Amino acid sequence: MTTPEGPARGVAGEAGGRRRPPTAQQFVLGELRRAITTGRLRPGDPIRQEALAEELDVSRVPLREALKTLQGEGLVTYEAHRGYFVERLSLDDLREVYLIRELLEAEAVRRAAGRIGDEALRAAERAQAEVEEAAAAGDVLAMAAANRRFHMTIFEASGLPRMVRMIRTLWDSTDAYRSVYYGEPANRERVIEEHRAALDLLRRRDAEGAVRVLAAHRAHAVTAIEAVLPGTP
Amino acid sequence: MTTPEGPARGVAGEAGGRRRPPTAQQFVLGELRRAITTGRLRPGDPIRQEALAEELDVSRVPLREALKTLQGEGLVTYEAHRGYFVERLSLDDLREVYLIRELLEAEAVRRAAGRIGDEALRAAERAQAEVEEAAAAGDVLAMAAANRRFHMTIFEASGLPRMVRMIRTLWDSTDAYRSVYYGEPANRERVIEEHRAALDLLRRRDAEGAVRVLAAHRAHAVTAIEAVLPGTP
């Protein structure tokens, strides 16, 4: 398998663990990913290496290696001798990411439905419980994190590690935009119901049903985001 | 859009242009990609930075940045404090890559069929002519390169740049294994006929027909490779 970076990012570590990675590049990678997906570094911003390195208390070397990784993931762009910039997604880009997700996730869910075991099902149920807790508490950030765990747990049950890695990367690249979705209480409600339906179908090994529900789930998110996006493109 | 590296890799530059890139990392990236996809660096090999850097006449810094890019593409793996290794694909890995390609390329071709213009069609025909020339001359390497141009030209007509980038990366990650396919004269014959059929269907805007032909085309390649692979895994 090809794990992109050192610390476990499997079902368990989709957010939780928080001890510092064994190399500075990995530490920086995590910090940068957070800064971008949470919007602290905003789309279009140039990334000034000297300043950022100082802020993170490392030299520019590990920072640059982390940026190369993020470039591969599409979170930043690079121009020779001009540097790195936080990727700015157009509406078309966003639609394309969701189209690709549609194709990959449908297949991942289809396979997962036939293979998912009790352990993974329970992990998904646990994640769903956390989604509902966070929603009740109005904690948007926690809800997004738990939501991600929920979906990744299912995808990982597909037994297709490369596919999961690609899906995860696609999620990362739109995190900054998706966060708005959970702001709406109505959306939070709907997410919960759709998750419950999906879980139910997975328990019954209804692959096509699960695929359908999760496709609708995604479609709701994308239309909601499209409505908001024109502000940033 | 998100172009992975500086020099044009579009329809034009899928192989041709050959002047040295503006940065050492990009130069090294190209050399490394070649070394891996042609099998000069073999799957499982550790990548000794000092030696390789000296061979390419650069320092380890640009080499390491190039390796990070390749890590993102799945051509090499990385372990903290142990270094980079040429990715070794198992049979399952290979099947997974082809499954993902199946999903993405089907959609890309479907869209391309509805949008492809005269210019792109002619570019594809030109690439196909080069495929046939190379096949006649028995030049396996040239045939692989022209074949790639043929397919990428079609994919690019989809108007989905991110998708094309992902497909290209997937091709890269199996290049080292695919080369064997063109060794067989019978396979070369079949490739040519399937390409002609696909071109014909595209000209008539028959999306589903083109998707079907190219899926079969892919399937032939994967079964041929599967038969050979057990030697290396």
Place this chain on the structure above:
DNA sequence: ATATTCAATATTGGATCCAAAATACAATGG
């Protein structure tokens, strides 16, 4: 012989320094 400990060596990770390129800005000419 096999396993274990500890030193010697090789290799990667990161910081600093200098070179090269791009950008910002002032001076000059139209």
Place this chain on the structure above:
DNA sequence: CCATTGTATTTTGGATCCAATATTGAATAT
């Protein structure tokens, strides 16, 4: 006032050096 040229400054790209970690191999004990 606007455009243009040349210069100063900023920023990135890359080389070298040192530190941290992993690997190797010899010596010792079981």
